[in-house]
Amino acid sequence: MSAIIIMLLGSLLIASGFLLAFLWSVKNGQYDDDYSPAQRILFDDADKDKPTK
Amino acid sequence: MKVDQAVIKTCFHCGENCTSGKIFLQEKQFCCDGCKLVYELLNENDLCTYYNLNSNPGISQKIKIRQDKFLFLDDVEVKNKLIQFTDGSKTHVTFYLPQIHCSSCLWLLENIHNINKGIVHAKVNFINKEVFIIFSEQETSLRKVVETLTYIGYEPHISLQELDENKLTVVNHTQLYKIGIAGFCFVNIMMMSLPEYFSSTGKVEDNIHQILQALVVVFSLPVIFYCASDFFITAWKGLRNKFLNIDTPIALAILITFCRSIYEIFSGTGTGYLDSMSGIVFFMLIGRMLQQKTYHSISFERDYKSFFPVAINVLKDNVAKPTIIHNVKVGDVIQIYNNELIPVDAILSKGNASIDYSFVSGESLPVAKEIGEIIYAGGKQLNGILELIVVKEVSQSYLTNLWNKDVFKTQSEEQEQSSFIHWLSKYFTFIVLSVAFIAAAYWLSQHQYNKMWNTLTTVLIVACPCALLLASTFTNGNILRILSKNKLYLRHADMIERLTKINHVVFDKTGTITEQKTLQIEYQGNPFTTTDKINIASIMLQSSHPLSKAIVEYLHVLDTIEIHDLKIIHGSGVEAWINDRHYKIGSYDFIQNAKNISNIELKSSSVFVMIDNKVIGDFKINQQYRFGLKELIQQLRNKFAVSIISGDNNSEKQQLQTIFGQETSLLFNQKPAQKFDYIEHLKKIKHQNVLFIGDGLNDAGALKAGNIGIAITENANNFTPSCDGILDASQFSNLYSFIQLAVAGNNIILLSFLLSIIYNVIGLYFAVQGTLSPLIAAVLMPCSSITIVLITYGLTQFHAIKLKLQT
Numbered sequence: 001m002s003a004i005i006i007m008l009l010g011s012l013l014i015a016s017g018f019l020l021a022f023l024w025s026v027k028n029g030q031y032d033d034d035y036s037p038a039q040r041i042l043f044d045d046a047d048k049d050k051p052t053k
Numbered sequence: 054m055k056v057d058q059a060v061i062k063t064c065f066h067c068g069e070n071c072t073s074g075k076i077f078l079q080e081k082q083f084c085c086d087g088c089k090l091v092y093e094l095l096n097e098n099d100l101c102t103y104y105n106l107n108s109n110p111g112i113s114q115k116i117k118i119r120q121d122k123f124l125f126l127d128d129v130e131v132k133n134k135l136i137q138f139t140d141g142s143k144t145h146v147t148f149y150l151p152q153i154h155c156s157s158c159l160w161l162l163e164n165i166h167n168i169n170k171g172i173v174h175a176k177v178n179f180i181n182k183e184v185f186i187i188f189s190e191q192e193t194s195l196r197k198v199v200e201t202l203t204y205i206g207y208e209p210h211i212s213l214q215e216l217d218e219n220k221l222t223v224v225n226h227t228q229l230y231k232i233g234i235a236g237f238c239f240v241n242i243m244m245m246s247l248p249e250y251f252s253s254t255g256k257v258e259d260n261i262h263q264i265l266q267a268l269v270v271v272f273s274l275p276v277i278f279y280c281a282s283d284f285f286i287t288a289w290k291g292l293r294n295k296f297l298n299i300d301t302p303i304a305l306a307i308l309i310t311f312c313r314s315i316y317e318i319f320s321g322t323g324t325g326y327l328d329s330m331s332g333i334v335f336f337m338l339i340g341r342m343l344q345q346k347t348y349h350s351i352s353f354e355r356d357y358k359s360f361f362p363v364a365i366n367v368l369k370d371n372v373a374k375p376t377i378i379h380n381v382k383v384g385d386v387i388q389i390y391n392n393e394l395i396p397v398d399a400i401l402s403k404g405n406a407s408i409d410y411s412f413v414s415g416e417s418l419p420v421a422k423e424i425g426e427i428i429y430a431g432g433k434q435l436n437g438i439l440e441l442i443v444v445k446e447v448s449q450s451y452l453t454n455l456w457n458k459d460v461f462k463t464q465s466e467e468q469e470q471s472s473f474i475h476w477l478s479k480y481f482t483f484i485v486l487s488v489a490f491i492a493a494a495y496w497l498s499q500h501q502y503n504k505m506w507n508t509l510t511t512v513l514i515v516a517c518p519c520a521l522l523l524a525s526t527f528t529n530g531n532i533l534r535i536l537s538k539n540k541l542y543l544r545h546a547d548m549i550e551r552l553t554k555i556n557h558v559v560f561d562k563t564g565t566i567t568e569q570k571t572l573q574i575e576y577q578g579n580p581f582t583t584t585d586k587i588n589i590a591s592i593m594l595q596s597s598h599p600l601s602k603a604i605v606e607y608l609h610v611l612d613t614i615e616i617h618d619l620k621i622i623h624g625s626g627v628e629a630w631i632n633d634r635h636y637k638i639g640s641y642d643f644i645q646n647a648k649n650i651s652n653i654e655l656k657s658s659s660v661f662v663m664i665d666n667k668v669i670g671d672f673k674i675n676q677q678y679r680f681g682l683k684e685l686i687q688q689l690r691n692k693f694a695v696s697i698i699s700g701d702n703n704s705e706k707q708q709l710q711t712i713f714g715q716e717t718s719l720l721f722n723q724k725p726a727q728k729f730d731y732i733e734h735l736k737k738i739k740h741q742n743v744l745f746i747g748d749g750l751n752d753a754g755a756l757k758a759g760n761i762g763i764a765i766t767e768n769a770n771n772f773t774p775s776c777d778g779i780l781d782a783s784q785f786s787n788l789y790s791f792i793q794l795a796v797a798g799n800n801i802i803l804l805s806f807l808l809s810i811i812y813n814v815i816g817l818y819f820a821v822q823g824t825l826s827p828l829i830a831a832v833l834m835p836c837s838s839i840t841i842v843l844i845t846y847g848l849t850q851f852h853a854i855k856l857k858l859q860t
Contacts, residue, residue, distance in 0.1 A: 004261060008268075012241065019237045026229045035179040039156040040163070044102065 066092050068109030087114020091205055098167045103157045110157035112206035122390075123203070125364030125375040126196040135211070136195065143173065145187050146195065148202065148209035153182045161205065169193055169201040211363050228345075232338045235280040238272040239331040243831070245269050246328045250828045266318050273327040277311050281334045283341075302482045302518050307334065313510045324827050326514055329834040333519045336838040340523050343530025344546045360431075360750075361396040361447065365389075368440065378447050389439040395432050398450045399441035400425065405623050406439055407598060408432035411563050412749040413452065414700045418674065419599055421623060431750060435599050452750070477521065485516040492821040504823040511825040515816030520809030520837040525802050527845040532798045535853045535860055540781035541763075541791050548777050551761045552795040554742045557735055558689050559755070561728075561747035562699035562709075565765050567676035568782070572600070574607040578662070578670015589662065591616055592629045592636055600660055601627070604672055626660075637663040644668060676705065681786025683712050688789040690714060694741070698723050698731055700751045729754035736760070746788075750774055790856040797852040804848075805841050812837035 025031070062071045065081040066088035076083040079096075083089040088111060095103055103110060125131055138145040152158065159177050162184050166172045171193025176185045184207075188198050199209055245265045281304075288304035291297060307330055314325025365381060366373040366388040373388055378396055381387065386402065389395055395408070406422035413431035422428055428441060430450040447453060489512040496505040529546035536543060543549065560566050581589065590610035593601040618630035626639015637644060644661040659671040689695055696718045697709060703721040710719065720731065732755050735741045745752070745759030748766065753774035756762030764773040767782040780788070816833050819825040853860045 002258075002261065005264060008245070008264075011244075012268075015237065015241060019233060022233045023230060026226050026233065031226075031229060033178045033180045036159050036177055039159055039179075042156075043106075043160050 063109060064088050064111075064113075065104070066109065066111035067113040068111075069113050085114055090114070094168065094205065095161070100161060100164060100167055103161045106157040106160055107155045110155050112152045114206060121366075121373075121375075123196050123199050125377065126199055127194070128364075128375070128377065131363065131377065132195055139190070142190055143187055144190055144195070145185070146198070147183050147185045148199070148211075149181075149183055150202070150207045151182055151210055152207050153177065153179065153184075158207070162202075162207065165201065165205075168205065169198065172198060172201075212361070228338070228342050231280045231283075232335070232342065234275055235331060235335040235338055238276045238280075239328070239335045242269050242272050242328045242331050245272075246324065246827070246831065249324045250831070266324070269325070269327050270315065270318060273311065273314070273331060276331045276334050277307065280338060281307050284334075284337075297479055297482050299477065299481075299518065299522055302485060302516075303333075303337070303522070305482070306513055306516070306519075309510050310514045313514070326827050326830050328827070329514070329830045332831075332835045332838065336523060336835075336842070337519055337526075340526030340530065340842075344526045344533070360394070362394060365396060381443055381446060383443050383446060385443045387441050387443060389434050389441060391434060391437055393434055395428055395430055395434065395439075395441070396450070397430050397441075397443050397447055398445040399428055399430075399443045401428055402440045402442050404439035405436045405597075406434065407436035409435050409599075412751075414749075414751050416563065416701050421625075436597050477518070481518050481521070485513065485518075488516065488817065488821070489513055495821075496823065501823075507823040508821055511820040511823070511830075512817060515820045515825060515830065515833070516813055519834075520812055520841050521806055523838055523841045524805035524809055524845055527842050528798050528802050528805070528849055531846055531849040532794060535794065535849065535858060536791060538859045539787060539791070540784045541778060541787075542780075543778040544776075548761055549795045549798055551742075551777075552744070552792055553799045555693065555744040555760060555792070557694040557696070557739075557741040557743045559696045559698055559732065559735070559743055559745045559759065561745075561749070561752050561755070562697055562705075563676065563701050564748040565746055565752075566679055566682055566697070568679055568767075572603045573675040573677045574603055575673045575675060576607075576670060577673055578668075581669075585664065586610060587612065587614060588629075588631045588634070588636060589638065592619065592627055592631075592638060595619055595629075596621055596627050600672075600674060603674070604660065607672070635665050675708070678712070679782065679785045685786050685788055686713055690717075693744075696720070696731075698728050698755070700724070700728075700749075725751040725754050728752065729758050731755070732758040744792075746780075748773070787858065790858055794849075794852055794856055794858065797856075798849060801845055801848045801852075805845050808844065809837055809841055 030037075062082045063069065064071055064084035066083055069084045071082050071084045076086060076089055078089055078092065081092070083092065091111060091114060092104075095101055126135075136144050136146045150158075150162070153162070159179060162177050163175050165175050165186075169188075171191075172186055172188045174185075174187040177183070178185070184202075186198060188195075199211075202209055245268055248261070248265065284300045284304045284307065287298060288300040291301055310326050310330040314327045314330070317323035317325045361378055364375045364377050367376040367381060368374075368386040368388060376385075381397060387397070387399065401422050401424050403424070406426075406428060407419045408422060408428060409419045410416050410429075410432045412433070413429070419435050420432075427444065430445075430447070430452040445451075489509050492512055493505045493509040496502075496508055526546075529549050532549055533543060533546060586608060587610050590605055590608040591613040593605045593608075594613055595616060614631075616629055616631060620628040622628070622639070622643065626637065626643035628638075629636045638660060641659070641661060644663050659673050661671045662669055686695060690713075695713060697713065698720045700723055701721060703719075706719060706721065710717070713719065720727075723731070728751065732743050732745060735743050736758070743759045743761075745755050745762045746765060747756055747762070748764055752762075752764075756764060756774055756776045761778065762776045763778040763780050764776040765780050765782055765785065766773050773779055812833060816825065816830070819829055850860055
């Protein structure tokens with residue numbers, strides 16, 4: 001097999017990885033609400049001295 | 054005591070003006086006790102970050118919610134309909150909270166477990182304005198969770214409609230999957246086709262060539278069978294109904310491209326056009342998603358069920374029992390609290406009824422009812438607790454009948470399908486087919502059979518109307534997005550085109566061009582002495598009538614006195630004696646017993662003041678017109694005919710005539726059916742395209758009858774009748790800009806159409822000669838798509854900025 005085929009398969013593998021990541025993120029609901037996660041990360045963690053569940 | 058009246062402070066909690074100026078806590082001022090209570094609670098639980106994230110993030114607590122309002126949530130039947138999952142100890146439930154508006158809301162709701170320890174987990178979906186809560190049944194209950202939410206100002210929206218449909222917002226991800234897969238396949242096919250295009254010998258090494266071709270075919274399969282399936286389905290549906298929709302030529306082009314490419318690849322005669330095909334599908338899916346963007350938190354199809362409360366208190370043996378509204382029977386005695394809606398037709402048996410019918414009939418002032426009178430469903434009680442005897446069940450009531458009226462329903466179906474896209478799709482297929490057959494016939498006459506097939510298929514491939522379609526989907530999609538940013542939510546992209554065609558704008562009055570809450574008061578007559586002013590304010594303070602409250606606010610007296618000799622005649626006025634001075638304040642009928650008044654015209658909208666049998670003046674009650682009304686009307690009058698059609702009396706006729714001009718027709722005392730008929734008359738007899746703007750239930754028919762009906766609301770989550778668009782009241786003055794943007798959008802579509810036709814002609818030039826190579830197709834098609842997308846997007850943004858709209 002020539003080098004180009006290996007390169008091709010390699011690139012396809014990487015691209016499929018990204019496709020799967022995209023499909024997973026959609027399924028995970030990451031596109032449902034594009035406002036709150038961005039805000040949530042800025043909140044101070046008020047519960048830090050409480051036991052985590 | 055010196056009070057600085059010049060500076061009116063705003064409430065620390067909700068940001069409204071503090072009119073009383075008396076409620077303080079820790080040097081923070083509040084507009085009402087409700088707001089203060091919320092602050093205290095949050096302060097106690099270390100939740101003051103709420104106030105640090107945004108200033109005045111709270112929700113006004115002026116309208117108090119009665120304590121046992123949510124008793125019905127202990128009912129097992131209601132409970133089972135609301136909760137999503139329970140294992141006996143942990144329960145999952147999702148509430149719709151229309152009040153969610155900022156990051157503070159998000160923070161507070163997700164930290165709600167600090168207030169109600171029984172709540173285990175809370176997660177907000179900001180876009181849908183929903184909160185998902187898991188709570189422990191041992192420590193709390195559904196009712197207590199709702200009460201906690203309500204206490205901090207986030208009263209969940211629980212309506213009959215939702216209970217009946219048991220709706221759970223299931224988000225459909227299919228469209229995103231399709232776009233992702235189409236994009237993936239498109240770029241990979243493109244990449245694997247590149248060696249073919251750029252090989253100098255015209256042929257790549259045999260084994261590599263075969264592998265590449267095989268992969269291309271493999272990648273094209275999901276595109277045609279999964280991603281493009283919607284186009285085939287709609288095209289097929291259209292054909293079955295003997296109607297050529299815009300998807301027909303697209304489906305045809307995709308299918309022919311696919312078949313021909315597969316044939317070329319397997320027969321070894323060429324490389325096919327699969328890269329162009331997947332590109333088209335990819336771009337069109339994106340365009341479609343933009344255009345079909347739905348507003349999760351807004352519903353255009355609300356019916357009376359979402360207007361009514363879920364449950365109501367029924368009195369049995371002097372014990373109030375919350376009952377689901379469907380189970381309320383004729384003859385039951387029901388209790389209605391202040392600010393609650395009356396859901397059934399009933400006879401008043403106890404209490405002071407002062408009913409606000411503005412939503413149902415358009416009357417701007419509350420109506421007083423005597424004991425024994427029938428109160429129709431849909432009114433809102435404004436003056437204390439009532440007891441009523443039910444005469445008609447919910448499903449039979451006046452309001453429900455109004456809603457279900459047949460005339461209002463039949464009309465909406467026959468909306469003409471005259472839009473440009475429909476026109477195009479009708480003729481486009483014919484034109485393309487005839488070009489293809491003429492070219493094929495030419496080559497047939499030359500006896501070049503190979504070229505004939507070649508031409509026939511390639512013409513259909515390049516003439517795919519995708520660029521044409523992209524022009525309209527991207528323009529409309531972006532306009533919808535801009536409009537929704539400016540708080541005009543249209544039901545569908547077709548509405549943009551309808552908006553460009555209107556030539557008559559009809560307004561409702563109450564609640565549409567007037568503000569719903571604020572009453573403007575103007576005093577005419579002899580000025581009061583200081584004592585009189587204090588006395589009158591003190592007298593009015595004793596009455597709970599909404600007009601009295603408005604007058605008290607208008608007089609703005611802080612040091613009121615106590616009154617002992619007072620007589621309130623319900624629905625008419627107040628009589629009082631202070632230091633041997635006789636005050637009589639009330640309606641025209643109430644006053645005229647003593648003396649006639651010359652200015653009868655004002656009698657319906659004024660409160661008269663009489664001191665010692667002498668009328669000294671009157672408080673004229675005006676509706677507050679919306680901000681920017683005058684400018685808006687001037688803009689509209691330059692281009693369109695304008696009318697007003699109101700269910701209210703004509704007391705404001707003069708004022709309106711000065712704003713709207715002499716030639717505007719102003720119609721008063723119109724019943725819902727008359728409004729409907731008027732719009733129909735304009736449409737059928739005068740052949741005008743009508744934009745109707747209304748708000749209430751009495752406009753429901755007219756909203757449907759208009760070519761486009763827009764409901765106006767002070768809160769996009771409030772109840773609105775079924776309509777084509779919902780406009781936030783704060784953006785009312787921008788209405789003309791919105792229409793202009795729609796017109797600009799139409800021109801942009803036409804421009805991009807011309808451009809895409811140029812692309813198509815270039816493509817056809819090669820196609821009819823039978824010399825369209827896959828390379829030309831692969832360059833031409835994405836090129837045309839991308840330029841169209843850029844041009845439409847750029848131009849709509851440009852116009853929006855020019856019209857000073859938010860983008």
